[in-house]
Amino acid sequence: MLLKTILLPCVCVCVCVCVCLSISSNLSVLYVSFGLQSLYALGARKFALISIPPIGCMPFELLLSKRRNPNTCVSYINQEARNFNVELLALTVQLQATFRDAHFVYLNIYDVTMDAITHPSKYGIASL
DSSP: OHHHHHHHHHHHHHHHHHHHHHSOHHHHHHHHHHHHHHHHHTTOOEEEEEOOOOGGGSHHHHHHHTOSSTTSOOHHHHHHHHHHHHHHHHHHHHHHHHOTTSEEEEEOHHHHHHHHHHOGGGGTOOOO
């Protein structure tokens, strides 16, 4: 039981992030759906589906894109993250309707992270 509680959510999150970065968001969400249904078949009943943050604002991506202004995010990467997140939210709603005895929660970290990046003083951050 401890294995299901601790290890499987970690595996699912890792799969989600790796998959979504390498293929289209439609196919990524399909893989996530299959993974969650497999976990459900193993007895899992509580799921937290966490959105992808604005990856295009991460220092590594800014370095790779060789931006002249390091304070601007890579917009096409962030758009892919937003596309994935929209589909992940729809998947959350669909899975909750399908598996009534389970709990599916969507956690939107993209908007909070982007808000902190664009308005750092709101969060007590002097500057980025």
